[in-house]
Amino acid sequence: MPTDVERRTGLSRKLYEEIRARIADGTYVAGERLPSTRALAAERGLSRATVSLVYEQLAADGFIESRAGAASRVAHGAAQASAVGRTKQARSTVPEPDHLAGPLSAIGQHIASLTLGDSSPTASGEIDFVYGPLSGNDFPTLAWTKALRAVERQRSHRLEYEDPRGNLELRRALQAHLSQTRGLACSVEQLLIVSGSQQALDLCARLLVQPGASVVVENPGYRMAHHAFEAYGAKLLNVDVDSQGLVTEQLAALGPTQMVYVTPTHQFPLGSFLPISRRRQLLDWAADRRAWIVEDDYDSEYRYTVRPEATLYSLDMHGRVIHVGTFSKTLSPQMRLGYMVLPTALIETFTNAKRVTDRHAATGVQRALAKLLEEGSYDRHVRRIRRLQQARQRALLQALDRHLGGEVEVQGTASGLHVVVWFRSLPATAERALVGSARQQGVRVYPISPLFNPSKTRPAEQRSAGLVMGYALQDLDAIEEGVRRLADALRDVRG
Known part of the structure; x- marks a missing residue:
């Protein structure tokens, strides 16, 4: 139970906030006379001393003006500030004129022009x-909790920033996992842990695409990837998709381009699979044009009929493919954990960019995921x-x-x-x-x-x-x- 002192303090704070709110919303206008301390004390069932202390605090904060022998009134400065606040609030839904808004960078202007359109929450019963x-019920709660507890017990005495490329234990475990499940051979140094595949796409767009340059994309395709390139001023070149994925025959007619973004294992959204002949045609075209290929290994874990074909990265002989994967579709999109397999020539640049962007991904979840991979829990x-x-x-x-x-x-x-x-x-x-x-x-x-x-x-x-x-x-x-x-x-x- 609160003591008498705590109770009085709580009541005075409540009265103070109430009077401030009434000044802010215009109930008490500039110069208006406030009730006397005696009258307000009687009305609220408070002691006059409590009300006097509230008035003194309001005066000290500049909200009211008090003089000995005169009634307390709302300060003119406080009313003016409140009026400005009300005006801004009333206009918050109306775009301000360009001459009043702060300038945006070219990238900011591109991002402001995008229509991303998040959907409204699902209603009850829908x-x-x-x-x-x-589904939250599919998450491996027991295995994940066990792994988290284990890594927390092993917390280092020195809490410092980690390697921007990601936790070394996770990269070693991921290297073995990709070799076993995707036939992808790479060094630990080529692996970069990122905050989901979207950050991987952002890094590719930011570091490899000049403003105004062309990027080849699938049509239809993953619009959030397209937006990542558009945000940095890229021009999209649309290539059709059929029952076998990207129609690579259309590539020859395209002009100069710096990058092509593909989902060859499970094309989004049509679900087609890029056959080996088209994969080689795409690789040869990219080598001739000196264009980068961003291979989004989307949904590769969910092939229900046959084992996935060799990745573009595994077939690449010219160091033009950047392989991107994520754990969002097997564990949870809320974890924000993905990875990139980089050509050797890009390791240092992407590592520096990751350091500048957010230092590195959260260490705890990286180490917990490494344990799941090492113990076989993730594969199960x-x-x-x-x-x-x-x-x-x-x-x-x-x-x-x-x-x-x-x-x-x-x-x-x-x-x-x-x-x-x-x-x-x-x-x-x-x-x-x-x-x-x-x-x-x-x-x-x-x-x-x-x-x-x-x-x-x-x-x-x-x-x-x-x-x-x-x-x-x-x-x-x-x-x-x-x-x-x-x-x-x-x-x-x-x-």
Whole structure:
């Protein structure tokens, strides 16, 4: 229980804050007379001494003016400051004129022009077929907690900044893991631990692309990667994607370029796989143009039919490929842990850039992940979660067949955590109506059109409506119910 002194202190602080708030919101205007200490004490059930102390503090802080034998009044300076604050608050939603706003750098102007559009939170009862998030129930909580406790018990007596390339234990464990699972041979020095694949893309754009230079991207493709290049003033050159990934035959007609960004193992979003012939064609083209290849090894852990093909990095004979991977799709996107395998010529530059950017990734999670890799817990987790995701995909495909049958065509089922569902009878222009109708039915789905850049070879008018449907977040019953609601939404759109 509070003592009498603590109670009086709390009451006086409450009264002080209340009067300040009334001055700030204009209830008490400049020059207005405040109640006497006697009247306010009687009104609030406080002692007059308590109110007097509050008035003295307000006067000392410049909010009121007090004189002996005269009533206390709101100070003119305080009212003016409050008026300015209210004016700024009222205008907070209105863009300020250019001459009032601070200048932005060229990069700042590019970033300000991007439309990123984060989605609103999922409402209660909604079934969300979002792609990207994972189910919290799938996280290996026990193994992760055990690893974290172990590394905390081994905390060094000297707390200092670590190697910008990342924790050495993790890089050694990752080197062995990539050799076993991806057939990728590299030295520990070539590995750079980053804050997710997005930081890897940002580093590539910042260090390797001149403003105004061209970057080749897949169309449709991963828009957050495209934005990373656009933020630094790059010009995007769109190359189509078909059932075998990037259409490499289109590369020869392109002008000078400094970089190409590809997702060869599981093309985002269509899910196609780049065959060996196109991989070699891409590598030869990049060598001739002296262009860098950023290989995003997206969803390589989730191939349900055959083992992934050799990486572009493993096939590269000219040191032009930068291999990028992440743990966001196997553990959690909230961990913000990814990695890069760099050509030898780029190690020092990227290491310095990482140091300047954020010194290094958080050490504790790096060491915990190293333990999971060393003990085999991570590999066991991946095998378990791969079975779970395959079961969810199977449930989604069966539900689509049951409720939509011949109405849809499904693409990208060989791997990954999402599929693309094409609606044969709906044009691409109907995607917005379908998404809106589904939302009314309590199910959230996501159109594929925003993942396309404008293209002369594949205009939107020639496409059917398509949805990118993720299944990693839902259980089997929710998947079934969500597709049933989607079928109702389709009927409403047709009606």
